[in-house]
Amino acid sequence: MIYNTLAKYYDTLVRDEEATRAYVDWIVSFEPESPVLELACGSGEITHALSALGYDMSALDLSARMIEKAKQKDLDKKISFTVQDMLDLSDLGTFKTIFCVCDSFNYVLEKEDVKALFKEAASHLETGGLFCFDTHSLDRLDEFEGEYNETGQFEDGVQYQWSIMSEDEYIYQDFAFYRPDGTVLEEHHMQRVYDPEFLIQELEEYFDVISVKTDFDQEGISEGEKYFFAARKKRGIQS
Ligand SMILES: C[S@@+](CC[C@H](N)C(=O)[O-])C[C@H]1O[C@@H](n2cnc3c(N)ncnc32)[C@H](O)[C@@H]1O
Known part of the structure; x- marks a missing residue:
């Protein structure tokens, strides 16, 4: 979800x-x-x-x-x-x-x-x-043809990676959350323009x-x- x-x-x-x-x-x-x-x-x-x-x-x-x-x-x-x-x-x-x-x-x-x-x-x-x-x-589709990447760390120690890319009329946003206990939670979002x-x-x-x-x-x-x-x-x- x-x-x-x-x-x-x-x-x-x-x-x-x-x-x-x-x-x-x-x-x-x-x-x-x-x-x-x-x-x-x-x-x-x-x-x-x-x-x-x-x-x-x-x-x-x-x-x-x-x-x-x-x-x-x-x-x-x-x-x-x-x-x-x-x-x-x-x-x-x-x-x-x-x-x-x-x-x-x-x-x-x-x-x-x-x-x-x-x-x-x-x-x-x-x-x-x-x-x-x-x-x-529609310009966002061109912008995200080159992948955007962001990484960082939250106050609770969880590190994240956020990438955004586009293909055809879709924008894909992928999130990975790296928890201090070694587990990783992922979310994959799809949006249409x-x-x-x-x-x-x-x-x-x-x-x-x-x-x-x-x-x-x-x-x-x-x-x-x-x-x-x-x-x-x-x-x-x-x-
Ligand atoms: C980028 S956030 C924007 C939230 C808010 N409008 C704001 O101003 O920050 C997108 C939101 O859309 C919600 N969402 C996506 N699809 C939905 C749907 N079919 N019905 C209701 N909410 C939906 C997500 O759960 C998320 O909270």
């Missing part, structure tokens, strides 16, 4: 206050309304930041360990966290805002599941409700696309690391 071991070290490896602020500013720029649902919330940095701004937050993630980490930060118990697949929102209610950020979308590996995710999000939003997400850009034109076309079935940007602030699709999409649910689409 991905994020089983990584959950423990996720914040140490990737927590970035500046990036969290940039994501929050980007979401808030669309004047989202509560209730808000975050898909694939991970360790909940953005969930908590939005909760602190007064939004009524619900958040889900497929990894029980990531949800555990996110819950530990929710000292006021204000946020509703669930362990759930973002491809099946069937037992959840209706929201005014749904979002999915920080490359979580790229864990959706099949085009049919992208379509299903957009349909699910639309059916759990009120008409006019906001749906926003980001994805790795979609053509933004495909995503826009599929979004338009249920949503009016209101913003497409690259790297938070460049209008449209251009060279960069991430694409950002924001859309509002069309009239006449069933909840």
Whole structure:
């Protein structure tokens, strides 16, 4: 199961206050309304930041360990966290805002599941409700053709190796955790990078696309690391 071991070290490896602020500013720029649902919330940095701004937050993630980490930060118990697949929102209610950020979308590996995710999000939003997400850009595939490698050691003595490489439209992230007792835990992640034109076309079935940007602030699709999409649910689409 991905994020089983990584959950423990996720914040140490990737927590970035500046990036969290940039994501929050980007979401808030669309004047989202509560209730808000975050898909694939991970360790909940953005969930908590939005909760602190007064939004009524619900958040889900497929990894029980990531949800555990996110819950530990929710000292006021204000946020509703669930362990759930973002491809099946069937037992959840209706929201005014749904979002999915920080490359979580790229864990959706099949085009049919992208379509299903957009349909699910639309059916759990009120008409006019906001749906926003980001994805790795196509340029990331070129960047990771040459393998990226990082090694280090955590405070508990566990050493790690993190490698990222791409092939065709996929990004592979491999983690190895070398424990002081000599055992090694591994995780292998696979992400798919979609053509933004495909995503826009599929979004338009249920949503009016209101913003497409690259790297938070460049209008449209251009060279960069991430694409950002924001859309509002069309009239006449069933909840
Ligand atoms: C790169 S992390 C990002 C977490 C979080 N959005 C953040 O801002 O840090 C990706 C997250 O997606 C979650 N994930 C992957 N596939 C999922 C799915 N089908 N349903 C729900 N969560 C999923 C993983 O468990 C992981 O916590």
